[in-house]
Amino acid sequence: MGPKIINWGILGPGGIAKTFTKDLLVDPKTRGVTHLQHSVAAVASSSNLARAEEFLKDVGAPASAKAYGSYQELVSDTAVEIVYVATPHSHHFEHVLLCLKAGKNVLCEKPITVNAEQAKILVKSAREKNLFLMEGVWTRYLPISAYVREIIASNRLGPIQRVLADTSIATSPETSFADGTHRLVNLDLAGGSLLDLGIYSLSWIFDVLYTGERPETRKAPEIQSFLKLYHTGSDESATVLLNFPRSAEQGGDAHAIAFSGIRAGSDPDGKGGAGPALRVFGEKGEIQLFAPLYRPTRSHLVLSDGTVEDKKWPQPGPGIGSGWYNGFAGVTGAEGEGHGMFWEADEVGDALVNDRKEGRLEGLDETVLILEVMDTARKQAGLVYPDRVESVEYPVGPK
Numbered sequence: 001m002g003p004k005i006i007n008w009g010i011l012g013p014g015g016i017a018k019t020f021t022k023d024l025l026v027d028p029k030t031r032g033v034t035h036l037q038h039s040v041a042a043v044a045s046s047s048n049l050a051r052a053e054e055f056l057k058d059v060g061a062p063a064s065a066k067a068y069g070s071y072q073e074l075v076s077d078t079a080v081e082i083v084y085v086a087t088p089h090s091h092h093f094e095h096v097l098l099c100l101k102a103g104k105n106v107l108c109e110k111p112i113t114v115n116a117e118q119a120k121i122l123v124k125s126a127r128e129k130n131l132f133l134m135e136g137v138w139t140r141y142l143p144i145s146a147y148v149r150e151i152i153a154s155n156r157l158g159p160i161q162r163v164l165a166d167t168s169i170a171t172s173p174e175t176s177f178a179d180g181t182h183r184l185v186n187l188d189l190a191g192g193s194l195l196d197l198g199i200y201s202l203s204w205i206f207d208v209l210y211t212g213e214r215p216e217t218r219k220a221p222e223i224q225s226f227l228k229l230y231h232t233g234s235d236e237s238a239t240v241l242l243n244f245p246r247s248a249e250q251g252g253d254a255h256a257i258a259f260s261g262i263r264a265g266s267d268p269d270g271k272g273g274a275g276p277a278l279r280v281f282g283e284k285g286e287i288q289l290f291a292p293l294y295r296p297t298r299s300h301l302v303l304s305d306g307t308v309e310d311k312k313w314p315q316p317g318p319g320i321g322s323g324w325y326n327g328f329a330g331v332t333g334a335e336g337e338g339h340g341m342f343w344e345a346d347e348v349g350d351a352l353v354n355d356r357k358e359g360r361l362e363g364l365d366e367t368v369l370i371l372e373v374m375d376t377a378r379k380q381a382g383l384v385y386p387d388r389v390e391s392v393e394y395p396v397g398p399k
């Protein structure tokens, strides 16, 4: 039997959808995956058919791929097996529900929703309908992330004591987002550094201190947070302090700091010159990753016995390097490299092949828990999005 073809529908033909779809079309054999292949069945713009058509041309989609000028048409297409939702945060709840109600499996860009209540509704709906649902925290599926997990599981670092994670980009919001409408600073689109970038810092912290633990020993963290607000009301930087209660056998409580920001970057020279963006401190050593934490390509291990291991993690290709944001915020990727989003697509494909309904490296309950942490952080700082954006009603009303 040949590889299973996974037929994707792309909902929202924006920047990241283009990068993701180009990655989908990189041959899985270049990364050793032989049991599945990805294909683009259709793409939809909310209202602009020409945009959808242009998207298919840009990504080099197969001639059979259809372009639609409404999301309803996409979710009604029987050729579409799984929908990748790539709209702004503010619209994920509504768009994922649209897909689930139409009986489609869903991979939704991060954060899956604006708040935990919305996420719980999506999870309930997916489970009731026996559909696959996953938040696109693609970083968890990179080989470098598997390496970090292996280092920790092998106990080379000893019990983990603390974690520091920074996902920040250096830009001048006054210049780059001058009119305040960009999704990074726009309250109507659930903008802000915490939901957009802080989610990666939190994801790393959870991956290290929570996900790998036995379910009976996992405990939700206590948190204390500080947000600095931009003039639009969204957060331009966020600092979340976390205490993970852990048993003596696990090394006792572990502390973490999740930073995010859009003004002072984690990687000012774009070459890692400022040092690591992730530091995982154990009793016997430390593992470090270099920015950007959503797509790290260098690790550094230092152990108290004198071991030092520096590794590079290029993405297989051929592909398009860093796609739409090549050069933005110091992110560069070599031409001829994939972006790395195909690893999460493979996880989704593998789930569809094996009839799994969640991702293996971040289950839906954990996705909800991380949203609860971000809810608390926002509450402590008084950051509330407009009613329409926080709404748990469906259909969501007009803006």
Ligand SMILES: NC(=O)C1=CN([C@@H]2O[C@H](COP(=O)(O)OP(=O)(O)OC[C@H]3O[C@@H](n4cnc5c(N)ncnc54)[C@H](OP(=O)(O)O)[C@@H]3O)[C@@H](O)[C@H]2O)C=CC1
Binding pocket: 011, 012, 013, 014, 015, 016, 017, 044, 045, 046, 047, 048, 051, 086, 087, 088, 089, 091, 109, 110, 111, 136, 138, 183, 196, 294
């Ligand atoms: N994984 C990663 O590395 C990255 C993830 N992201 C995530 O992807 C999502 C989209 O980000 P990005 O691609 O940068 O966004 P873009 O603004 O480039 O694209 C969003 C798309 O959503 C559609 N859309 C539907 N409703 C709206 C609306 N009210 N306002 C604006 N657009 C709307 C638009 O297409 P149309 O209306 O034609 O359908 C638009 O093209 C976000 O959740 C973000 O966090 C973003 C960048 C990197």
Ligand SMILES: O=C1OC[C@@H](O)[C@H](O)[C@H]1O
Binding pocket: 169, 196, 197, 294, 325, 329
């Ligand atoms: O997920 C993301 O990663 C890259 C960032 O530049 C972008 O704003 C964010 O959405």
